[in-house]
Every structure is written in structure tokens, then in C-alpha cells.
Amino acid sequence: MFIVFILGTAGSGKSLLTAAFSEWLRISKQDISIVNLDPGALTLPYSPDVDVRDYVNVESLMEKYSLGPNGALVMAADLIADDIEQISKEVEELKSDIVLVDTSGQMELFAFRASGPYIANELTKEPKAIVYLFDAVFSLDPLNYVSNLFLSAAIYNRFLQPQVHLLSKCDLLPKAEVDRIVDWSAKPEALESSIEQKLEGTKRLLSRNMMSAIYKLGLKFLLIPISAKTNDGMINFNTSIERILGGGEKYTY
Numbered sequence: 001m002f003i004v005f006i007l008g009t010a011g012s013g014k015s016l017l018t019a020a021f022s023e024w025l026r027i028s029k030q031d032i033s034i035v036n037l038d039p040g041a042l043t044l045p046y047s048p049d050v051d052v053r054d055y056v057n058v059e060s061l062m063e064k065y066s067l068g069p070n071g072a073l074v075m076a077a078d079l080i081a082d083d084i085e086q087i088s089k090e091v092e093e094l095k096s097d098i099v100l101v102d103t104s105g106q107m108e109l110f111a112f113r114a115s116g117p118y119i120a121n122e123l124t125k126e127p128k129a130i131v132y133l134f135d136a137v138f139s140l141d142p143l144n145y146v147s148n149l150f151l152s153a154a155i156y157n158r159f160l161q162p163q164v165h166l167l168s169k170c171d172l173l174p175k176a177e178v179d180r181i182v183d184w185s186a187k188p189e190a191l192e193s194s195i196e197q198k199l200e201g202t203k204r205l206l207s208r209n210m211m212s213a214i215y216k217l218g219l220k221f222l223l224i225p226i227s228a229k230t231n232d233g234m235i236n237f238n239t240s241i242e243r244i245l246g247g248g249e250k251y252t253y
């Protein structure tokens with residue numbers, strides 16, 4: 001069994017990608033299941049096989065403990081950690097070859113509180129990969145792009161698992177813009193030149209220094225452009241996951 005965690009900032013397209021990629025894998029005759037780890041989701045574009053909302057109810061936490069929505073989500077994350085043994089059992093019983101895990105819109109809950117990596121580690125001892133989404137429209141601005149690089153580096157530091165980087169919602173941008181952002185991810189000098197052209201003053205200085213800090217860390221974030229609406233990029237995405245988890249082989253035979 002291989003587990004793929006889908007992470008990204010709020011609204012970056014995690015849930016729709018989970019739905020689209022799972023359908024794509026099913027059509028390719030792969031044995032796949034979905035886990036919803038987002039306790040705050042109201043509706044989902046797929047039917048989860050395991051759902052944390054069966055374990056915690058954010059609304060009733062808000063009422064019972066007089067919490068705001070974010071306080072309740074923090075508490076929910078800790079409660080999920082308490083129930084992890086049972087959730088993990090449910091996941092194991094699926095006996096799927098590949099399990100996609102959709103995570104919370106409040107990424108900091110999963111990434112920066114102790115419960116997130118604990119949940120990821122306890123959910124399964126099977127090989128894992130993290131998929132981190134860069135929202136294409138948000139990434140048009142080099143400063144946003146560099147800020148997102150920082151977030152993805154922080155995620156990497158927290159989980160220390162193989163990480164795949166996607167440029168999500170590519171159908172919303174002209175191809176030339178998509179190519180430009182992908183180019184930034186492949187060539188530091190391309191990003192540097194856009195920072196010089198598009199930004200000025202403090203933003204330029206900040207972006208340049210943040211960018212060089214990331215490159216000094218030696219982290220590589222080659223972006224794979226993808227769309228959960230048109231399914232463009234699914235093949236490349238799947239190949240990179242197969243390479244990491246299956247040693248280049250399919251998950252299901």
C-alpha cells in the first residue's frame with residue numbers, strides 16, 4: 001500500500017485534485033481509496049472511503065467549548081490524533097494499493113502542529129509521499145511564488161518524506177504563463193530575472209533574498225503543471241508518484 005498526502009494552502013485545489021486523480025487512476029484500473037482528513041469540509045467532490053468527520057464534528061466542538069471555527073479545527077486535529085489507531089485500522093482494512101489523503105484547508109493544522117506529522121506517521125507505516133499544490137493564479141506574482149516555496153520547504157522539513165510539487169488549476173492561465181512559472185521552478189536564473197522585471201523596492205529585495213535562501217538549502221521544487229478540470233498533466237503527475245513509491249512500477253498489477 002502506498003499513501004499520498006495532498007497538501008496546499010486554502011482553496012489551492014486539494015479536494016478536486018483528489019477527486020480527479022482518483023477517477024483517473026480508477027480508469028487506469030488502479031486499486032485506489034480515498035481518506036478525507038479535513039474535519040471542516042462541508043461538501044466533498046468525491047465519496048471518501050475513510051472520513052475523519054465520522055470521528056469529530058467541528059460544529060459541535062464550537063458549541064460545546066464556545067470556540068471559533070479555527071479554535072475548533074485545532075481541537076479537532078488533536079482529537080483526530082487521539083483516534084488515530086482506529087482510523088489507521090480502517091485504512092489498513094481497505095487493502096488498497098494506493099490511498100489518496102485529502103488534508104485540511106487550514107494547512108498549518110496539519111503541517112505545523114505536532115498532531116499533523118504524528119497523524120501522518122501513525123496512519124500508516126507504509127511508504128508515503130507528499131504532494132504540495134501551488135495555485136497557478138496565486139503563483140503568477142513572483143513574490144507569491146517565492147512565499148509558496150517557503151511554505152513547501154517548511155512542509156518538507158516537517159514531514160521529511162518524498163515531495164511532489166504541482167502547479168494546480170493550470171486551465172485558468174494561458175500556456176505561456178504556465179510555462180513561465182514552471183521555468184521558474186526549473187531555473188533559478190529565470191525566477192531571478194522575473195523578480196527583477198516584475199517587482200521593485202522591498203518586494204524585490206525580499207523575494208531575491210528568500211529565493212537564494214531556498215536554493216542554499218539545496219531543495220528542488222520542479223513544478224508539474226496540472227488541471228483537475230481538464231486532467232492535463234495527470235500522466236506526468238502519476239509518473240512522478242510511481243517513480244517515488246513504486247520504483248517506476250504501477251501500483252496495481
Ligand SMILES: Nc1nc2c(ncn2[C@@H]2O[C@H](COP(=O)(O)OP(=O)(O)OP(=O)(O)O)[C@@H](O)[C@H]2O)c(=O)[nH]1
Nearest residue numbers: 009010011012013014015016017105169227228229
Ligand atoms: N479551473 C479550475 N478550478 C479548480 C481546479 N481545482 C480546483 N478548482 C476550484 O477551486 C476551488 C477550490 O477547490 P478545492 O478542491 O475545494 O480546494 P481545496 O484546496 O480542497 O480547498 P480547501 O479544502 O477549502 O482548502 C473550487 O471552486 C474548485 O472548483 C482546477 O484544476 N481548475
Ligand SMILES: [Mg+2]
Nearest residue numbers: 014015038105
Ligand atoms: Mg478541500
